[in-house]
Amino acid sequence: MGALTGLKVLDLSRVLAGPWCSQILADMGADVIKIERPKTGDDTRMWGPPWMLDEQDAVTDQAGYFQCANRNKSSVAIDMSSAEGQALLHDMVKDADVVIENFKVGALAKYGLDYETLQNIQPKLIYCSITGYGQTGPRAKQPGYDFVIQGLSGLMSITGEADHLAGGGPQKVGVAVVDLQTGLYAATAILAALWSRDRTGQGQHIDLALFDVQLAALANQGMNYLLTGNAPKRLGNAHPNIVPYQTFDAKDKAFIIACGNDKQFKDLCHAIGRSDLLELPDYSSNQQRVAHRDRLIAVLAQHFLTQDAEYWVSRIDQAQVPVGMINNIAEALAEPQVQARDMVVNIPHPQNKDFKMVASPIKFSKTPIVYPQAPPALGQHTFAVLQHYRDQQQLQSLLAAGVLGSNE
Structure with missing residues (x-):
């Protein structure tokens, strides 16, 4: 039944x-x-x-x-x-x-x-x-x-x-x-x-x-326009309201970080060996990180090029920060999950x-x-x-x- x-x-x-x-x-x-x-x-x-x-x-x-x-x-x-x-x-x-x-x-x-x-x-x-x-x-x-x-x-x-x-x-x-x-x-x-x-x-x-x-x-994107009168623009794999929340290139290939709150950003910085970023007021909150998006993303992008994607995904996952590889459909359907x-x-x-x-x-x-x-x-x-x-x-x-x- x-x-x-x-x-x-x-x-x-x-x-x-x-x-x-x-x-x-x-x-x-x-x-x-x-x-x-x-x-x-x-x-x-x-x-x-x-x-x-x-x-x-x-x-x-x-x-x-x-x-x-x-x-x-x-x-x-x-x-x-x-x-x-x-x-x-x-x-x-x-x-x-x-x-x-x-x-x-x-x-x-x-x-x-x-x-x-x-x-x-x-x-x-x-x-x-x-x-x-x-x-x-x-x-x-x-x-x-x-x-x-x-x-x-x-x-x-x-x-x-x-x-x-x-x-x-x-x-x-x-x-x-x-x-x-x-x-x-x-x-x-x-x-x-x-x-x-x-x-x-x-x-x-x-x-x-x-x-x-x-x-x-359109969800948050539609609401963003109604609140501001500004039509949202394309950001590729980045997020209009959250930073860092996008793809990054590692030494071998790209991977995804979806850092949804300030605690996760703190845990991310510790996991990747960049605790120094937490001392900068420009990155102290998501609001600040969105305002200074370009500078922060440039720093992280350069850092992630030093290791393979699997290295970063493993370290970041251990810190319980949302992270993942970018699968093709064959790889997705082969996931143990x-x-x-x-x-x-x-x-x-x-x-x-x-x-x-x-x-x-x-x-x-x-x-x-x-x-x-x-x-x-x-x-x-x-x-x-x-x-x-x-x-x-x-x-x-x-x-x-x-x-x-x-x-x-």
């Missing part, structure tokens, strides 16, 4: 933000039915390479991008543009708790799959819409992709090296961070709406915008029994996350799910007419 066992979710979304949300719910035990287009399915099914290898190391048609966000779901292929497909979905909504969609504003109304239509069929429905800019406002009709939102929201203006340095200029984050954050916000909002429904008996519409999410996720926390899981796939994924980070004491289903093939569960709504003859007729797709 998962924490959300018994919750039924119709997932009409594709790409990343919506599927990320529904995968979170599925990991916690919700019955997530992923509705896909026959023949083509979710856009990300074709976003390869890389592709999964089968047990003979032959390349399959299973894209890694699709797989990262679609485990523990059933795939049902329905042509929602057809009257028969719409009728099927209307029947499925009658016993659904949640619908998740990320179509353009107003696009589902022509299929009778908009909130107004579906809430008349199922008044207790929680309907979550994910769009680039939300259901209202001058940009509401515009398509929104993570990369564009990273730029428009100001995130790229604070990511990357400063313009005057080599390689300077705005940078996007290395994963689709806006999509992922929106998926997290969506899952949180859905659970809150379900809690509200338990008390009021009423469903509701959740309107989530990628742009809104990234504005909210990954094995200790079961953060890579084996989920046997029909084409590869040794298929692995990065696990959910949620650790429940009573209702642990389980992984019963590898990311599904397109239409893998069409008949298994729809047999509750149509008989076999009707399903075969719909399959022949192209309304359904099946891989069963």
